[in-house]
Amino acid sequence: MSHPVTVTDTTFKEEVLDSELPVLVDFWASWCTPCKMIAPIVEEFATQYDGQVKVAKVDVDANPITPGMFGIMSIPTLMIFKGGKAEERIVGYQPKQSLEAKLQAVLAAV
Numbered sequence: 001m002s003h004p005v006t007v008t009d010t011t012f013k014e015e016v017l018d019s020e021l022p023v024l025v026d027f028w029a030s031w032c033t034p035c036k037m038i039a040p041i042v043e044e045f046a047t048q049y050d051g052q053v054k055v056a057k058v059d060v061d062a063n064p065i066t067p068g069m070f071g072i073m074s075i076p077t078l079m080i081f082k083g084g085k086a087e088e089r090i091v092g093y094q095p096k097q098s099l100e101a102k103l104q105a106v107l108a109a110v
Contacts, residue, residue, distance in 0.1 A: 002046045002047050002050040002055070003043070003046055003055075004026065004042060004043065004046045004055040004056055004057045005054060005055065005056045005057070006056075006057055006059075007025070007056040007057065007058050007063075007066075008058075008062070008063050008066075009063040009064070009065040009066050012058070012063075012066045015054070015056055016054075016056055016081050017081065017084040018084065019054050019081070019084075021051075021052065021053055021054045022052075022053050022054070022080060022081065022082040022087075022106060022107060023053065023054045023055070023056055023080070023081045023082075024042070024045060024049075024053055024054070024055045024056070024078060024079075024080050024103060025056045025057070025058060025078065025079045025080075025081065026038070026039075026042045026055070026056070026057045026058070026076060026078055027058050027060050027067050027070075027072045027075050027076065027077045027078070027079070028057060028058070028059060028060065028075055028076050029059060029060050029061050029075055030059070030061070031061075032075050032076065034075075034076055034092060034093040035075055035076040037093050038076045038078070038093050038094075038099075041096045041099060042055060042057070042078070044096070045099075045100075045103065049103070052107065053103065053107070060072065060075055070086065074091055074092065076091075076092065076093065077089065077090065077091050077092075078090040078099065080102070080103060080106045082106055082109075087106045087109070088102050088103075088105075088106050090102060
């Protein structure tokens with residue numbers, strides 16, 4: 001069973017931008033209720049897409065530089081990176097089906 005990788009300001013480039021696989025990044029904070037609601041879906045994607053997608057989590061309170069670089073203004077924000085570029089941005093809680101459709105669209109794009 002695969003788990004999301006904890007990414008920091010220091011490891012973001014290596015773990016996300018330089019990743020061979022597409023990366024789903026969850027920008028979250030411990031005090032954020034919608035973040036807690038979306039967390040089990042993100043965990044599920046880590047297992048479901050193991051080997052196809054890397055799933056990463058960035059705690060915005062502990063790592064303020066990275067969210068600032070990508071203009072994260074509210075959380076949860078999920079971003080999908082492919083080839084080092086941000087391909088999709090999803091702000092706020094959304095149901096699993098909606099998130100999965102966006103993830104699959106990025107994966108299908110050549």
